[in-house]
């Protein structure tokens with residue numbers, strides 16, 4: 123399978139190059155030349171497959187031409203080697219809990235899959251070491267670092283803003299050691315992202331080192347997220363609830379929802395999608411006006427969605443040939459402010475006993491407000507509430523239990539290297555590794 127760039131100046135790129143480069147040279151995002159439809163027989167029997175079996179069929183459609191069957195199977199099975207997501211019913215709305223991986227956030231799947239696919243290519247080519255740079259406001263860093271931990275031939279540098287990530291999040295990438303280095307940047311998340319971007323653009327650095335990105339611009343990070351849309355469908359089919367399915371996705375960079383749109387293109391019977399946003403409502407504005415106007419992000423209590431220029435919007439546009447009408451027909455948008463998010467989290471907990479995290483709360487609320495009577499709604503619960511401990515405890519006025527998996531991280535010793543937001547000093551650091 124070949125990949126082209128959403129900016130259309132780059133075509134015919136191999137999967138390996140798309141994964142290693144991350145972003146195309148024309149600064150567009152890579153898209154596969156074709157999206158294969160899965161056969162009807164797959165959907166007829168999907169509820170009898172394990173999550174791994176089903177995910178392998180989906181992975182084969184994307185990557186089967188470029189990765190040998192046995193290797194791909196191993197990558198998929200290793201990626202999903204943890205408790206499967208759960209479907210949990212809250213009133214008449216379904217929560218697809220995607221927080222049962224190692225760092226309790228949905229990004230685990232993409233991080234693990236990408237690390238193994240990249241590892242496969244490095245091994246196959248006997249390639250030099252690849253350096254993954256990832257800027258994080260919290261969740262991406264932990265998922266990527268844990269996904270890549272111990273993978274041979276790859277070193278990960280996590281850049282995070284000093285004092286601006288929660289203690290739990292920080293522990294998840296500063297205590298690992300091995301091939302993971304945490305860089306504590308004296309600056310904001312935007313400064314971290316700017317350092318990473320400058321590094322990718324720097325000719326001298328790229329001549330010396332192989333650098334790649336593990337953000338959701340990378341096809342190997344976002345595409346595997348389509349697996350759990352199939353899983354959700356299968357679970358609802360088992361319950362006799364798969365008709366008129368509406369998938370609601372709490373969205374930031376739109377990687378997650380884009381994976382869902384790919385699943386639909388592959389034939390998954392989803393009626394429509396809702397992109398649920400916090401106050402960063404650039405997508406909703408686009409739906410309403412037909413114009414895409416990125417603007418600086420504002421900070422909210424659902425901070426993993428504080429994105430003012432969602433990078434995967436380019437992929438959404440490309441999937442629908444730039445047609446605003448086609449996009450509006452399949453995806454609707456909503457936006458909630460912090461008060462609404464907090465109120466939803468609190469009332470859901472009080473009335474049903476189900477504890478949402480602030481991101482899931484946005485998705486849940488969107489279904490309460492926007493679902494038609496004949497539809498079945500599933501929202502993606504993207505992280506465990508304890509990852510946003512202080513926020514959630516303040517809202518419900520109770521202590522939240524921290525799962526053992528998360529407590530384990532907090533026992534480790536924090537190791538990070540302080541750097542400034544000045545690119546020259548970051549560059550010197552990288553030149554010396």
Ligand SMILES: *Cc1c(COP(=O)(O)O)cnc(C)c1O
Pocket residue numbers: 227228229261262338372373374375376377378379426427481504505
């Ligand atoms: C990353 C993240 C999101 C947003 O996902 P995108 O793919 O960036 O749209 C939502 N919730 C949580 C908890 C996240 O970590």
